[in-house]
Amino acid sequence: MAAGRFLEENYALSTQTSSYQTRGSSSADLADWSAPELLEAFARKAVSPVEVTKAVIARIDTYEPRLQALYAFDPDAALRDARASEQRWMSGQAKALDGIPATIKENIATKGTPVPLGTAARPLIPAAEDAPSAARLREDGVVILAKTTMPDYGMLSSGLSSFHPLARNPWDLSKNPGGSSAGAGAAAAAGYGPFHIGTDIGGSIRLPASWCGVFGLKPSFGRIPIDPTYYGRVAGPMTRTVRDAALMMKSLTRPDVRDPMSLPYQDLPWLDLDIDIKGLKIGVMMQAGIGMPLDPEVREAVERAAKALAEAGAIVEEVPAFITREMLDGLDDFWRQRAWMDIAPLSDEDRAKILPYILQWAEGGKALTGAEVYSGMNQMMVMRHAAVAATHRFDFVISPVAPCVAYPAELASPIHNPEEPFEHIGYTVALNMSDQPASSVNGGFTTAGLPIGLQIIGRRFDDVGVLRLSHAWESMCPDRRPWPKL
Structure with missing residues (x-):
């Protein structure tokens, strides 16, 4: 798209009031401005990118x-x-x-910067080139400030790492930001610029987005090219507003030959966020089927969202739980064995550097038989079919993102037991297996002031639809609060 046409589009976008502007996007502090506001101000020469970058650096220095x-x-x-x-x-x-x-998650390579994958066990070798997401943003003039932290090998819903300092949640510094896109969620909520990129293989964008009160999109598998590729693994935007994420999608979805699993490129109407809720068929999946019990305040927030959508004219129906213990345990077996294959070749000295929780979890994969590993992988396919079968008759499905809100920062997971590592991802993981787009958009807050995420799930490849309904919910959500100040 020509720069002139792009600016015209974004000038129009910037004149539309975002539901989150009450949370700081029109603040005098440039660190809190949204991307459309900045683009419009740059075009008028009212604000300079240097001024904005200095404002964000000042925010970072303080927080x-x-x-x-x-x-x-x-x-x-x-x-x-x-x-x-x-x-x-x-x-x-x-x-x-x-x-x-912008910031970029540590496991997305940027040229010249080592990629430790959150663990002290890996050598610090500078990356030879930008990974696709970093390359697309840099090509479009984005100012990359930093990478963001993650836990060892990206295998925790936590900011706990053997390499990085312990990341914390800006809404409550005693709490966890979630993970594995831990730093990205915290950076977005704290106002370290408008754009942040995370990755997600079981909930690693949506969980920190939920617990940090920001928007996160797990796109359809293959929508955003990545390198290296893996089953269910995606990159996606984490932002304060849906509109900022939509702007990122215009860039991030451009093709890259390094991803042989990516979808054919489509020039989709990312910036057209209008949707008529009346007549939409929306499912409500209140129970995950396995794992931790649902927190009553999370339940209340999702029920409130379902009621609001019904009052807006949607046809709302219950979606029964479809994840089984066999599915989740099978996936756990497969991921443990995969992790052990990465860890086993390390020397005893390097292996000892890994976060003990992750090492104990991965060691559970070393004695698995080939048949057990194959069965675990097959359960990922069973989960895939079950997710599509349960959701295909709806335009969208809403659910909790997680059964709980942010938990103590020092814990590796809400249960903090490597023998029960995934009891909190029952609402999110199946959508990675089924290729479906899903977002986390803030659904309100607990009485203690912690954010609650609402998950919006679309049919396969309907990423634009998920953005549209998420954008509609931003304006409908009855509990919007100023962004946290540290």
Whole structure:
């Protein structure tokens, strides 16, 4: 898209009031501005990318000693890129997202930066090139400030890591931001710029989005090219607003030959977020079928959302639980054995550096037989079919993102037992197996002030639909609060 046409679109977008503007997007502090607001201000030369980058760096300098969301923070490089962006705006050569500050999850390679995957056991070898998501944003002029932290091998819904400092939740520093996109969720809520990218193989975008009160999209499998690829693994935006995520999708979905599992590229109407709720058939999946019991306040928030959608004209019906113990345990077996295959070749010295919780969990895979591993992988396919069968007759399905809200920061999981590692992902993991898009959008808060995520699930490949209903819910949600200040 030509820069002029892009700017015209985004000027129109910036004049539409976001439901989250009450949470700081029109603040005097440039660190809290949304991407459309920044693009419109850049185009008018009312604000400079350098000013914005300095504002975000100041926010990071203030918050980061307590939040610890970032890895490889490079303010000098960010300011250099912001100055180059400023020159492009001044000369009429601005790129599509020029000057917007962003962070990128640590496991998404950026050229010259090591990729430790959250663990002290890996050598720190600088990446040779940008991974697809980083490359797309850089091509469009985004200012990359830093990478964001994650737990060992991305296998925890936690900010606990043997390599990174303990990441915390900006709504309550005693709580966990979730994971594995831990730093990304915390950075988005804290206002470290508008754009953040996470990855998700069982809930790793949606869980931290839920617990940090931000928007997170797990797109359809293959919608955003990634490298390396893996079953169910996706990259996706984590932002304060749905509209910011939609802007990111325009860039992130461009093709990349390094991902042989990616979908054929489609120029989808990412910025058309209008939807008529009347007549939509929406399922409500209140029970996961397995795992932790549902917190009453989470239940109340999802019930409130279902009632509001019905009052807006949607046809709302219950969706029975479909995940079974056999499915979840099979997936656990397969992932343990996969993790052990990564860990087994390490020396005793390096293996000892891994987070003990992860090491104990992975060791459970070393004695599995070939038949047990195959059975576990097959259960992932059973889960895939069950998810599609349970949801295909609905336009959308809503559910909790997690059965609980944010838990103590020092714990590896809500239960903190490596023998019961996935009792909290029953609402999220099946959608990775079934390729379906799903988001977490803030559904309200507990009486203690902790965010509650509402999951919105679409039919396979209807990423735009999920964005549209998520955007509608932003304006409908009855409990919106200012972003946390540290």
